[in-house]
Amino acid sequence: MSYNARAAYVDNSVSTANPARLLVMLFDRLVLDIQRGLTSIEAGNKQETHDHLLHAQDIVMELRCSLKTEGWEGGPGLASIYDWLHTQLIKANVGKNATIAGNCLQLVNDLADTWREAAIASVVEPPAAAS
DSSP: OOHHHHHHHHHHHHHHOOHHHHHHHHHHHHHHHHHHHHHHHHHTOHHHHHHHHHHHHHHHHHHHHHOOGGGSTTHHHHHHHHHHHHHHHHHHHHHTOHHHHHHHHHHHHHHHHHHHHHHHHHHHSOOOOOO
């Protein structure tokens, strides 16, 4: 598949995805960026580490900025997790620290699994209409 065809496919996938699917897509990419960053740290490739972990930081900031904390009881707690994760990704990037990056990866994998389950549940059991 050519780059232009792939870019068009990705653009179409994003533009037609529902919010739950978009969230899962963001988390899938966040996991990938942190995995690649960790691999780059272990390989000693500072520029690749920086690029991957910087993109991961951007995704976390997008998640944090789009979070409506007043919308649900767990909102402020999730905001705190995103803030902590962003700080840890910065530390991992600046220090090229595999331990910190690995801890971030573990947390993001858990969050990704949770959001994936929620997205599936929302399709299987759509929320009840407000009365």
